[in-house]
Amino acid sequence: MPITVHAALIETLKRHFALRNSRLETLAVLIVALVQGRTVNLSHVASHFPGAAQHGSNYRRLQRFFQSIRLDQAVVAQLVVRMLNLSRPKYLALDRTNWKVGCKDINILMLAIVTRRFRVPLLWTVIDRQGNSNTGQRIELMRRYLSLFGAASIELLLADREFIGADWVKFLMENKVPFAIRVKQGQCVALADGRLWTIKSLLRRRRKSRSLTTFQASLPDASTVLSFAVKWIDGRKGQQGEWLIVMTNSPDAKAAISAYKNRWAVECLFADAKTRGFNMEDTRMTAPDKIDTLTTVLAIAVTWTYRCATQTMGMKAIKRKVHGRREKSWFRTGLDALRAWITFAPQHAIRAWQNQCPKRLKNL
Structure with missing residues (x-):
């Protein structure tokens, strides 16, 4: 060296x-x-x-x-933003990566910046168990971000189907965080007339084409009306397609579902951290504090x-x-x-x- x-x-x-x-x-x-x-x-x-x-x-x-x-993660987050000139509003992606060291689970909830060129870790929480994060962990992570950069720095927060829940959505709405979160077909929503439907039921008679449609509804435990954008995604050869359903508080739901494709960059970030780059899974450390460092x-x-x-x-x-x-x-x-x-x-x-x-x- x-x-x-x-x-x-x-x-x-x-x-x-x-x-x-x-x-x-x-x-x-x-x-x-x-x-x-x-x-x-x-x-x-x-x-x-x-x-x-x-x-x-x-x-x-x-x-x-x-x-x-x-x-200090706050110091590193500010270094990342300053060194890569990312002070303008940007896409954030929230996701989780995990692997095993022996019988011990390493589980990291990560908030990353994703742009056309960059995909870089910003803030994270090491979860000391296997499985999904909970609402409290997600809110705590976002609060750390907001205390450093504010909601105005977020163009859109992108997250997959794991990151759903009335309390979590309520927190994002109260803090004026724009988001585009994918939801499952089985997600229950309340329409304007108050009736509860699953999204799968609403899509039952819809033709499986690439045309984009939107509708408005609220989550059962929340009164805030959100927009839902729906698009059919064709499967690869030999595979079935599926509905891409994105929930957003953005006034332009069609733009939000188009922006959602940027979420995949966080999966590429995990690959960069692992086999395609720094081989993070080579570590034998398992203590959450050490994984954080x-x-x-x-x-x-x-x-x-x-x-x-x-x-x-x-x-x-x-x-x-x-x-x-x-x-x-x-x-x-x-x-x-x-x-x-x-x-x-x-x-x-x-x-x-x-x-x-x-x-x-x-x-x-």
Whole structure:
């Protein structure tokens, strides 16, 4: 690991995290090792420390770091927004990722920014059990976001069928958070005449075409009238299609269902964090506090990766292949560039990191 890159990270990180020099050095090693080694396994990360210390000593140093250090998510969220110039209203995607370490479940509820180019973690909650998040956890996560950036910074909050419930929707409405949430066909709604119907019953006689239709209804336990947009999605070869049903408080329900396709970017983010990028599932840690710290390091590494992609591509677009898809993702473009720069052109890696890294942070 070039010492110049190492020193540049320490110089900027010490402005935002109250850590002593040895802890800052460990944090810098973690970030660079995550990029170069594409793994979060501490045994592999330990080989990236500069100096002549034994591998076992470096490994124990990493273990002590995760035992005692908790990095402030609010600081990292503001760094992400400032470094990627994402202060304008943007799409947020709320989703959950989980995997197993032995018989222990790792379960992370994540709020991410998704744009045409970027998909980056912003705030998250590590759930200490398997299964879906509850309403309280979702509300607490959104409150943290709103305290930092405010509802005006959200163009639309996108979420899948897991994130439904009268109390959750009421919270979003009271805080003026625009949303587009997919719902199941079995969702019960109340029409203007007060009768309760399942959406599946309302769609029973509707032709399965690609035409988009909308209707207004409210959830059974809430009086607020919401818009529902419905569209038939054809299945792939050999598979059946299904109804795409999106619930929104946006005045333009058709635009909301069109914007909902951006939610898929958070699934791509999870793939970037796992097998297509940093292999987060390689960790053997299971304690929620340690997973929280590891996710913070991941968010910083993802941000640096996208800064490199921006420096590499500028305003250009990634070429498309014959089948219409891009040659590679924006994330992969930045990751390939950053890995090469750290080894062969450290000044480029440093410039990508330092150009937009603020000297001090304030609530946006």
